[in-house]
Amino acid sequence: MNRDLHRSDLGAFLKARRAELDPAAVGLPAAGPRRVAGLRREEVAVLAAISTDYYSRLEQGRIQASPPVLESLARVLRLDDDQRAYMYELAAKDDYRPHRRRPRPKVQPQLQRMLDDMALTPAFVIGPRTEIVAWNALGAAMITDFGKIPDQQRYYIRLLLTDPAMRELYADWEGVTRLAIAQMRMHNANNPGDAKLAELVGELSIQDAQFRRWWAAHDVATRDTGTKHLHHPVVGDLHLDWNAVTWAADPDLQIIVWTAEPGTPSHEGLRLLASWAADPAHMATGNPT
Template structure:
């Protein structure tokens, strides 16, 4: 029997989420004799008003859950909005998935011009697998000289995992890396059978135990906005807001823009960074087009 390729991931996601739950938080006694973290299968089943056998088959990837069961599980497992969306995406039948075109993942000339016109604002363009496909001089000055990295290796997640300088750059390197992995997980749900993503995950899983552990945790997130603390080797500490803006001409691409509030030390430091980036000996804007 052919099974939905998402069902394995659905089962692993359910296991990971129930392992995170504190029994006391859902009104269950701890008991002190639990052999595994979180809730037992039968406890999730009772709270979701389904049979233990039915829930076990869900975790084993053997059955297709109904919408009402999904809603009950989302409530019991206390899923946030991103996790809920991921749950429903994994549970969707392949027959109802619209065909998706392959991402172009190349920056159009007008996109590169826009980036280059942002002379005082770091920015780069990222794809769903964390491919870096375009950047401006400030983006390269802030993060790394992307142009020196071979195109086929120019993945943000690969830099985070393999480049020691990235661990120094991000004060919360673990949080940044886990967020990037969670965003990749969300793409994986929307794009079953993505061979490029599978190859990247396989490569990094072999290279790095932490990546393998965090990928297996099945955490998910959308790429939207946030704040990061960077320890820049040239201008020092930076507390930057970042926003992900979807490029309408190719929704698979997002522009990551870094800003700081006017009058703050970080805003002044960005001006210093812009002067450094404008050095004629540095030529760091570009794209993979």
């Protein structure tokens, strides 16, 4: 079953990638009107030097690709590093390993203490399904009061799609949300059939047409580092760098840390926000977002 899920995901991923390619960009002549966007199966097969039947069976999840074929497909489909890594994960030779029932991650006390000691640095801990499992006071002040959200609803991607304040907080809400979806797919590549992930995806697909379309695109991205522009209701605009650090004691967990270059308005904004969050009167009323 696990092997079949990997192959099904790989087929859907390959189909999504070929749909993005312009035939002219890969040197193919325009051959009349096309019923679907991108390359045809037979065109991918020719460019990858494999038979159309072989490639069709790959997309249908009926066979497992060999490493040379995967390398050819990565070249033909012009996969970037994250996409290539995701494809190889799905096609891994050890895909017969038993399905791992991954519970909601739990945070060890020492990790929470470390977060709490980062008084001037917003931080939170995220799991592979984007579950938020720990945070510090400044992280809550910057994003939202996570403690008021029930555990089973406390997913970053769910907040992005269902909380109107998140759309106001992020200057590029669409870019942030699409990246979070791509990262969620990437970080669950080794655990197909995860029931909790399927439940979350199903819920959001019903509630939000944008999520349904973006999830179906099969985009992938590694959660590593980047920048974000926030419109914060208390301290105004913040331009912050973020980094994801894997917690060695539980590699499923990543600590997201936000920083600003010293001497910048954003750095001063974080200091002001820390002072605001330290005021008991403000903490009693919760996060302004």
